[in-house]
Amino acid sequence: MNVAPPRPARNWPLLLGTLGFLVGMTWWSGHGIGFSLTELLCNLPGGQRLLQESWPPDFAFLPRLYAPFMETIYIAIIGTVVGGILAIPIAVLAARNLTLGPIVWFADRNFMNILRTLPDLFWAMMFATAVGFGPVAGALALSVFTIAVISKLWSESLEAIDMGMPEAVRAAGGTWLQMIQFGAIPQGLQHYVSYALYAFELNVRASMVLGLVGAGGIGMILETQRANFEYERVTMIILAVLVAVLVIEQISESIRKRLA
Amino acid sequence: MNKNQGSIRFTDASVVYPNGTVGMKDLNLEIRPGEFVVIVGSSGAGKSTLLRAINGLNRMTSGTVEVDGTKVPQKDGRELRVLRKRVGMIFQDFRLVKRLTVMSNVLIGRLAHVPGWRAMFNLWPAHDREVAMKALERVGITEKAWVKAAQLSGGQQQRVGIARALAQEPAIILADEPVASLDPVTTHQIMKDLVRINRELGITTLVNLHFLDLAKQYGQRIIGLRFGELVYDGSAANVTDEDFRDIYGRDFTEDDVLDEDAVGG
The missing domain is CATH 3.40.50.300 (P-loop containing nucleotide triphosphate hydrolases)
Incomplete structure (x- = not known):
């Protein structure tokens, strides 16, 4: 009969060391931000009061959400379309197998990195300063955000395409642009549509947050009601947003699944 | 020729x-x-x-x-x-755009013959469409012109590859x-x-x-x-x-x- 080898002993020093390290790190970080358990316990009644005031949601407020909610959707649509179109050349030039040359590739890659490093809230504040508070600033910020998302994801799937077809276009005397249009993009089209839908989902969610810094949409209403201590309305807004985001993600996801 | x-x-x-x-x-x-x-x-x-x-x-x-x-x-x-x-080229692996029609694939052989904007917006001149159709005729698969390349057998796909080369009217x-x-x-x-x-x-x-x-x-x-x-x-x-x-x-x-x-x- 085969006998299983004895179970190896646990590496206790490693386990305890890791645990100790994690506890130590957490304590050190909590100390760093001035976290204290006693203070938290003293403030609990305040949190309880907030929750009580936030319930029940103010359903009478729901109709007034329609216009700002649609504004949020418009912002997301414009951001996705504008950003999605601008992302095409940026993604192509960032794909090592398709780009025009090492200098163009390097410049484009770094441009993409800068777009991605700066958060969408930063872009919203920038554009709000530049073109004034409102939905236009939000749409511009989301366009930049969409470029960052799609160009990164898509340039990577373009790098994985079969280069045979682009070469065939070249061999028939096609230009670089024709090689991209007829040889490369047809292979990456499914991914592109999928990423654009994904970017739209992100944009719907992001455009709610962007309202907080004055970029229009439902986030702006949320911020005004919160500042006026209308917590039952705040709850209503959050509920409505939650439902809307879930519905949109479901639709988008089912389309993307069908594409794959 | x-x-x-x-x-x-x-x-x-x-x-x-x-x-x-x-x-x-x-x-x-x-x-x-x-x-x-x-x-x-x-x-x-x-x-x-x-x-x-x-x-x-x-x-x-x-x-x-x-x-x-x-x-x-x-x-x-x-x-x-x-x-x-x-100079037309035919490949071992056919190199067709599978999701496009046979006609679109053959028209790739005409890319170098038409102004760039026409190819870009799929506005092929009648003459070039005719050349592409004649090329399909020569390899005997005219009836597949509007079928997606992915739906063809290997031999048919290679015929499309030949038609694409012929569409260039090559020497x-x-x-x-x-x-x-x-x-x-x-x-x-x-x-x-x-x-x-x-x-x-x-x-x-x-x-x-x-x-x-x-x-x-x-x-x-x-x-x-x-x-x-x-x-x-x-x-x-x-x-x-x-x-x-x-x-x-x-x-x-x-x-x-x-x-x-x-x-x-």
């Missing part, structure tokens, strides 16, 4: 790949307009290198290739595109292992198509093959390569088993022929 077009001349031509592999060594070769040439050799002997040097897909390390007396440009640009316009056709992914029956059909097109249109045709019996059956002139060097150049009618042994550097086996009874025959 102009009978005086489609000559190729290699002069002291060499290709060394960046990793040190020799793809072509001091090649001197002349191919006359309208010839049907089969190039044989074991894998890595430089068959593809030879074909791809003619349309500038591979660059020369030294020496020159000329097409109709004009040197093949060694850098991307207008001059190279003008040359490629006249030269380069076929790089055109039958290597096909079954024996389809293989013979495709080879017959290539020979027929060569006869009907007088297009200089170069075909890479690794099956010896096919080379002998369909070739007019056979060129043998070994380690990038020209080791045989003669008519297909006179080629002997001995010659094949020289080209391959070994006795040939069942793997080298398509129909097994050809061994030793």
Whole structure:
């Protein structure tokens, strides 16, 4: 009969060391931000009061959400379309197998990195300063955000395409642009549509947050009601947003699944 | 098609790949307009290198290739595109855009003939659509014009590949292992198509093959390569088993022929 080898002993020093390290790190970080358990316990009644005031949601407020909610959707649509179109050349030039040359590739890659490093809230504040508070600033910020998302994801799937077809276009005397249009993009089209839908989902969610810094949409209403201590309305807004985001993600996801 | 077009001349031509592999060594070769040439050799002997040097897909390390007396440009640009316009290529793996229709694939052969904006917005001139349709007629799959390329069998896909090359109205056709992914029956059909097109249109045709019996059956002139060097150049009618042994550097086996009874025959 085969006998299983004895179970190896646990590496206790490693386990305890890791645990100790994690506890130590957490304590050190909590100390760093001035976290204290006693203070938290003293403030609990305040949190309880907030929750009580936030319930029940103010359903009478729901109709007034329609216009700002649609504004949020418009912002997301414009951001996705504008950003999605601008992302095409940026993604192509960032794909090592398709780009025009090492200098163009390097410049484009770094441009993409800068777009991605700066958060969408930063872009919203920038554009709000530049073109004034409102939905236009939000749409511009989301366009930049969409470029960052799609160009990164898509340039990577373009790098994985079969280069045979682009070469065939070249061999028939096609230009670089024709090689991209007829040889490369047809292979990456499914991914592109999928990423654009994904970017739209992100944009719907992001455009709610962007309202907080004055970029229009439902986030702006949320911020005004919160500042006026209308917590039952705040709850209503959050509920409505939650439902809307879930519905949109479901639709988008089912389309993307069908594409794959 | 102009009978005086489609000559190729290699002069002291060499290709060394960046990793040190020799793809072509001091090649001197002349191919006359309208010839049907089969190039044989074991894998890595430089068959593809030879074909791809003619349309500038591979660059020369030294020496020159000329097409109709004009040197093949060694850098991307207008001059190279003008040359490629006249040289059609057929690939082992067909290289079709599977999700597009057969017609769209054949029209890729017209890219270099129409203004860029027309191709970009799919506004092909009637003349170019006609040329594409005629090319499909010549390979006998007109009825598949509006079918997606993905729905065709291997043999049909290679016919589309040939039609795409024909749509260029080329002086030269380069076929790089055109039958290597096909079954024996389809293989013979495709080879017959290539020979027929060569006869009907007088297009200089170069075909890479690794099956010896096919080379002998369909070739007019056979060129043998070994380690990038020209080791045989003669008519297909006179080629002997001995010659094949020289080209391959070994006795040939069942793997080298398509129909097994050809061994030793």
